[in-house]
Amino acid sequence: MISSHTKKQIYAGIIASSTCLLITCVLTLTSPTNIKAGVLTSPSIWPAMCRHFSLSVDASLEQETQRQIRWHRRHPGAMKDMTENAQLYLAYVFQQTREKSLPAEIALVPFVESNYDPFARSAKGAAGLWQIMPDMASAHGLEINDLKDDRRNVIKATHTALNHLLYLKRRLHGRWDYAIAAYNAGEGRVRQAIRASNKSGGKVPWTKFLPAETRRYLPKIFALKAIIQHPKRYAINLPNIDVDTYFSNSPIHRTYAFSQISDICKIDSDLLHKLNAEWRGHIFTEDNKTIILPISQSFSCKKKLSRIPMFSNRWARHKTKSTDTIKSLGTLYNTNPSTIAGINSLGNTKLCHRRVLMIPKNSQGIPPLSKDASLAAAIAATDLLGPTKISHIVQKKDTVHTISKQHDVKVGHIAYWNRLRYPYTLTTGRTLVIWKNVKANVRYTKYVVQPGDTLSQIAKQHKTSVNRIMQVSNLKDPRKIRPYQVITIPK
Structure with a gap:
């Protein structure tokens, strides 16, 4: 027997497919595969996504979905702002949903989560x-350290998120709406909502028992879907985004500086940082093994990089010896020692033996990461928000249960963070990752800028002044704040 919910999803998929065929015909005349200035451009992504939309709106969410659509109609430029970041990443994410046979609505989740900004952070630590x-991140093997944050890497993060969504779907009765809600609120909260609805005999929808933020989460996704399906109905222009993936993942065998690759390959340095957003500084190391490049320049760039010598007129690739110090390297390359330390993210004057350093020759200062001050701050952000990471070295008599009591965390969480399998056998000397929530500094609080926010509005909301926020957040221009930027608010 097919459940009534499954039937609804099948009917919704048929209707969506039919609707999308009409939209595809209309959009094909205007945006995809046109010849502009003698160049054949790629098809638009919107008809392709539309063909693979398959989820239906829960009746209990219809009212909020319509409210979100009305908001977009009052702010028609919002879609343009939302898709500005997505130009680089949306096609890749959509392609990954197709490879895993997922509904195309999943590719809309990053719009709601981060505005498709790889540098976005939340006050909770996401x-x-x-x-x-x-x-x-720990549970899926993503690295977070002073040099890089793999959660900002579009390829690794997308792989992690899609696998986690599939895991949630398997755990939550095979329903995508449950899984997407759980991605926002957590599996436990969604289970509680389902149980509460069942206790009411189904008279109260499960969505009514979700947190307020999650009750708006799914409708935001469904509102975007409706606009993509019917842009003319809602008088909203969809910016053109190619259906073909913008970038490719290319192998590298050396450590490079971003500005070095920018000079050699003639690729904008800001673009390189946005494509390789996991790196917090001026360089990325050969340990990463790959670099993300625009697909149109990938082949020529790899060829150029393979030809450059270890030493060039501007850069030296130096593998440290036991006798090296930052001061001696500064003398050798006529470069300020603080510049060497800053570019290579060296916290002190001690050098690890045989570490590869990128050293700009004849340089007396650290160049900015970007001419855009807000982007430079986002790239370099190291003030990790949210829970604090604790490394626990397993002792001889330790068990998962004794460690959970010691750190006041759940056994299941320790197993999840460290990918332990039951019966959780531990090896003496192994380092376990523990995440604990620590009380925030009472003098300050962190605030994540939302689309449409102004600094004066934020100051009024937190009963402080614009000048005080600018001072503690090191902001130079009150007009230059961007969505999902994390700023400090004095209490």
Whole structure:
């Protein structure tokens, strides 16, 4: 027997497919595969996504979905702002949903999570396009350290998020609406909502028992879907985004500086940082093994990089010896020692033996990461928000249960963070990752800028002044704040 919910999803899929065929015909005349200036452009992504929309709106969410659509109609420019970041990443995310046979609505989740900004952070500690929390990153093998944050890497983060969504769907009765809600609120909260609805005999929808934020989460996604399906009905122009993936993942065998690759390959440095957003500084190391490049320049760039010598007129690639110090390297390359330390993210004057350093020759200062001050701050952000990471070295008599009591965390969480399998056998000397919530500094609080926010509105909301926020957040221009930027608010 097919459940009534499954039937609804099948009917919704048929209707969506039929609607999308009409939209495809209309959009094909205007945006995809046109010849502009003698160049054949790629088809638009919107008809392709529309063909693979398959989820139906729960009746209990219809009213909120319509409210979100009305908001977009009052702010028709919002779609343009939302898709500005997505130009680089949406096609890749959509392609990944197709490879895993997922509904195309999943590709809309990063719009709601981060505005498709790989540098987005939340006050709770989430980061990247998919707003992955540190504990989830540990569970999926993503690195977070002073040099890089893999949650900001579009390829690794997308792989992690899609696998987690599939896991949630399997755990929650095979329903995508449950899984997407759980991605926002957590599996436990959704289970509680389902149980509460069942206790009412189904008279009260499960969505009524969700947190307020999650009750708006699914409608935001369904509102975007409706606008993509019927842009003319809602008088909203959809910016053109190519259906073809913008970038490719290319192998590298050396450590490079971003500005070095920018000079050699003639690729904008800001673009390189946005494509390789996991790196917090001026360089990325050969340990990463790959670099993300615009697909149109990938082949020529790899060829150029393979030809450059270890030393060039502007850069030296130096593998440290036991006798090296930052001061001696500064003398050798006529470069300020603080510049060497800053570019290579060296916290002190001690150098690890045989570490590869990128050293700009004849340089007396650290160049900015970007001419855009807000982007530079986002790239370099190291003030990790949210839970604090604790490393626990397993002792001889330790068990998962004794460690959970010691740190006041659940056994299941320790197993999840460290990918332990039951019966949770531990090896003496192994380092376990523990994530704990620590009380925030009472003098300050962190605030994540929302689309449409102004600094004066934020100041009024927190009963402080614009000047005080600018001072503690190190802001130079009150007009230059961007959505999902994290700022400090004095209490």
